[in-house]
Amino acid sequence: MKMIKGFDVAVIGSGIIGLFAAYWARQKGLHVIVFDQHHPPHRYGSSHGLNRAIEYIYQEPSQQYLPWIQRTWELWRSMHQTFAPLDLLAVTGAVTILVETDPRIAQLQTWAENLDVPFKILGPASLRSRFSQLSISRHVIGIEEPSAAMIAVEPFIRSMIAWGQEHNIPWHFNEKVLAVKAHPDHVTIKTADTDYTAARAIVTPGPWLSQWGLNIPITLSRQLMLWVPKSSLPLSSMVNIDLLEDIRIAFFPEPQERWGTKIIADVPLTAGEKTCSAISVEDILTVNDQIRPIWSGIDRAPLIHHEPCIMSMTPDQNFYIDYWPGSKHIVIGAGFSGRGFKYAPLVGQWLVNMVMQEPIEDDLSLFRINRIDNLS
Numbered sequence: 001m002k003m004i005k006g007f008d009v010a011v012i013g014s015g016i017i018g019l020f021a022a023y024w025a026r027q028k029g030l031h032v033i034v035f036d037q038h039h040p041p042h043r044y045g046s047s048h049g050l051n052r053a054i055e056y057i058y059q060e061p062s063q064q065y066l067p068w069i070q071r072t073w074e075l076w077r078s079m080h081q082t083f084a085p086l087d088l089l090a091v092t093g094a095v096t097i098l099v100e101t102d103p104r105i106a107q108l109q110t111w112a113e114n115l116d117v118p119f120k121i122l123g124p125a126s127l128r129s130r131f132s133q134l135s136i137s138r139h140v141i142g143i144e145e146p147s148a149a150m151i152a153v154e155p156f157i158r159s160m161i162a163w164g165q166e167h168n169i170p171w172h173f174n175e176k177v178l179a180v181k182a183h184p185d186h187v188t189i190k191t192a193d194t195d196y197t198a199a200r201a202i203v204t205p206g207p208w209l210s211q212w213g214l215n216i217p218i219t220l221s222r223q224l225m226l227w228v229p230k231s232s233l234p235l236s237s238m239v240n241i242d243l244l245e246d247i248r249i250a251f252f253p254e255p256q257e258r259w260g261t262k263i264i265a266d267v268p269l270t271a272g273e274k275t276c277s278a279i280s281v282e283d284i285l286t287v288n289d290q291i292r293p294i295w296s297g298i299d300r301a302p303l304i305h306h307e308p309c310i311m312s313m314t315p316d317q318n319f320y321i322d323y324w325p326g327s328k329h330i331v332i333g334a335g336f337s338g339r340g341f342k343y344a345p346l347v348g349q350w351l352v353n354m355v356m357q358e359p360i361e362d363d364l365s366l367f368r369i370n371r372i373d374n375l376s
Contacts, residue, residue: 002194007033009355010189010196012177013204014040015047016153016341017333019160020348021202022169028352032169033196035189037176037208040161041154045206046309046337048154049225050259051252053238054342055094055148056117057108061317064366066114068346075345076151083159086152090255094148094238097127100141102244108143120144133233134251134295140243148238150255153341180212182327200355203324203332207312216320216369218335223309224267224279224287227254232301233261241294249294260304265290267308279308311337314372319343321350321367331355332369 008030011022018034025032041048054076056069080088098105112119122130122142161171172191179190180201189196205211209218230253239251252262265287267279284306291298314320314335324330331354333347340347353360365371 003197004194005197007031007196007198008200009033009352010035010187010198010201011204012036012180012189012201013206013208014171014173015045015204015206016157016344017336017347017351018202018204019047019157020344021204021333021351022164022348023160024348024352025202026164026167026169028356030356032164033172033198034164034169035172035175035177035191037174039173041157043307044310046311046341047157047206049262049264049307049309050152050154050256051090051150051254051262052153052341053094053148053250053252054089054151055145056115057094057096057112057119057143057145057148058339059104059107059111060339062366063114064363066111068343068362069115072343072346075349076342079156079345083156083163086155086159087255088152088156090150090152091147092150092237092253092255093144093146094240095122095127095130095142095144096240096242097136097140097142099243100139102141105141105143112143112145118146120146131235131239133235133297134239134241135293137243144237150238150252151341152255180324180330182324182329187327187329199329201324201330202351202355203330203334204351205332205334207310207337209312209320209334214325214332216334217315217372219313219315221311221313221337222267223264223311224283225307225309226263226265226284226287227260227304227306228263228298228301229260229304230254232297233263233295235261247290247294249291251295263287263291263295263298264309279306283308313337316372318371319347319367320369321347321354321364322369323354325369328357329355 009025011018011034014036127136127142181188187201235253241249250264320334
């Protein structure tokens with residue numbers, strides 16, 4: 001068994017949260033090593049799909065998120081400048097369509113007003129005129145956010161990895177971590193043929209949280225992403241349709257012309273299924289059945305590409321950001337799926353500051369693991 005020593009921080013899991021943790025740690029001058037059992041960007045979590053949405057107006061579980069939304073947008077804009085050739089952010093705007101009696105309409109309006117973000121309320125006639133290809137009910141309301149944007153997630157991940165290589169971060173991709181153990185003055189990380197030591201560790205396990213034996217509740221769900229030609233479904237902005245229990249579908253106009261329009265819908269995750277890498281014909285047919293009442297063109301449009309996405313959710317929709325049980329040398333970040341992606345640059349800073357025992361100006365008690373026991 002080989003032994004490799006001398007790292008300040010080991011990051012285990014290199015989805016978007018882990019990548020930002022590694023980035024900020026290296027920016028502090030720390031000697032960082034990063035592990036992932038796959039090679040990002042990959043289709044086994046939720047840090048892929050070519051582009052991801054970032055919005056101000058989104059239903060968060062707590063008012064505490066208000067200042068964090070502002071700051072994470074500032075950080076994404078900073079990344080847009082830092083990785084300027086990438087054209088990281090593409091402003092497309094977004095329209096969220098809800099049933100007219102949905103109480104979330106008033107909540108989202110209040111949220112936008114608190115953030116001082118411009119928005120418009122669109123009635124059924126305006127929605128039909130705007131999105132003539134879609135079947136819009138007479139009993140819905142749309143909330144338009146002109147400032148919403150798409151993040152070029154996969155190109156950004158590749159750029160982050162290239163930046164890390166230039167700044168001497170050893171990326172250990174396709175190397176699964178089997179165990180992490182805290183000692184009084186260091187942490188050991190065990191893989192199949194090597195033991196590594198680091199002063200501290202940041203664990204961002206994504207959907208593999210349950211494999212760490214921590215008994216932390218997490219729920220997995222799955223989505224299917226389909227791409228059809230823009231000529232089949234030309235859209236000028238993102239459209240999120242959330243009709244309570246009936247239909248939840250998102251349409252994204254990809255800035256990259258060759259990828260067309262992306263459609264996202266939920267697909268059941270079978271009992272005992274741990275990954276989302278396999279997509280069956282039945283899965284595609286299930287999604288088509290969901291899409292058809294909104295867009296009948298799904299039956300005629302050529303399918304350019306499809307990918308799965310697995311989501312890991314906490315019981316109360318707030319993230320897990322906390323110390324590893326029994327150790328201040330390891331921090332864990334998990335349960336980010338659904339909306340955590342947009343907070344990735346800020347969460348990465350929190351994780352690094354926590355593991356380095358540096359002050360954090362924010363109250364992160366909302367994310368403590370033991371809150372779940374208190375809830376129950």
